[in-house]
Amino acid sequence: xxxxxWFISMIFxxxxxxxxxxxxxxxxxYPDLPYIGFLGRVLYIIILACILCLYRVWRGPTGxxxxxxxxxxxxxxxxxxxxxxxxxxxSWYIDIGIAWALQxxxxxxxxxxxxxxxxxxx
Amino acid sequence: xxNIIGLIFISIGIAFDVFGCLGLVRLPDVYCRLxxxxxxxxxxxxxxxxxxxxxxxxxxxxxxxLLCMIFLALxxxxxxxxxxRGAHRAGVKLWKGSVVDKYNEDKEGEA
Numbered sequence: 385x386x387x388x389x390w391f392i393s394m395i396f397x398x399x400x401x402x403x404x405x406x407x408x409x410x411x412x413x414y415p416d417l418p419y420i421g422f423l424g425r426v427l428y429i430i431i432l433a434c435i436l437c438l439y440r441v442w443r444g445p446t447g448x449x450x451x452x453x454x455x456x457x458x459x460x461x462x463x464x465x466x467x468x469x470x471x472x473x474x475s476w477y478i479d480i481g482i483a484w485a486l487q488x489x490x491x492x493x494x495x496x497x498x499x500x501x502x503x504x505x506x
Numbered sequence: 507x508x509n510i511i512g513l514i515f516i517s518i519g520i521a522f523d524v525f526g527c528l529g530l531v532r533l534p535d536v537y538c539r540l541x542x543x544x545x546x547x548x549x550x551x552x553x554x555x556x557x558x559x560x561x562x563x564x565x566x567x568x569x570x571x572l573l574c575m576i577f578l579a580l581x582x583x584x585x586x587x588x589x590x591r592g593a594h595r596a597g598v599k600l601w602k603g604s605v606v607d608k609y610n611e612d613k614e615g616e617a
Binding site: 456481 | 513520523539540544558561562567570571574578581591592595
């Protein structure tokens with residue numbers, strides 16, 4: 385049974401990788417930028433990593449697993465905003481990244497305090 | 507030439523991100539997942555931001571990406587330590603193959 389589940393997930397992952405290789409993400413607004421194929425594939429791979437994090441959020445045995453996955457997801461989104469800054473040429477994506485990093489840090493500290501079972505002023 | 511170096515940095519960062527998230531899915535314990543995912547993903551995202559700085563150059567977006575890289579390298583280990591301490595205080599069990607728990611011994615020594 386375990387071999388069967390591994391086989392299904394292996395087919396799924398290989399299919400995603402082949403899809404990444406043959407078809408990069410199309411940019412509707414800026415079709416003639418440099419390195420557009422490479423950056424489209426990079427965006428696909430970051431979205432794949434975010435889906436792995438969301439799997440851990442969905443099926444964490446304890447609350448601490450979910451908090452770890454949320455923290456990691458915040459750091460990944462900062463990288464996604466940086467790649468979008470290059471690929472679209474608009475500089476306000478990195479502002480979104482800075483704000484997301486600040487919010488993710490505060491969120492991780494508050495959730496760890498909540499997990500420890502103390503008040504926020506301790 | 508500098509664009510190619512930036513793209514190489516972005517590729518290294520992508521590889522670290524994907525392997526860190528694979529460790530987040532595959533490892534058996536909260537603490538193992540924390541140490542795999544936090545270190546790999548922090549280094550990978552810092553590498554992506556440095557590649558962004560190399561490609562964009564000394565503009566506003568480039569300097570903001572350097573600022574974001576420094577901020578992320580300072581705050582991600584702090585958040586990871588806080589989460590690990592909170593999980594241990596909340597009584598999350600270690601994996602059954604773990605061999606040592608120094609923090610538990612220190613807490614017993616205090617009490």
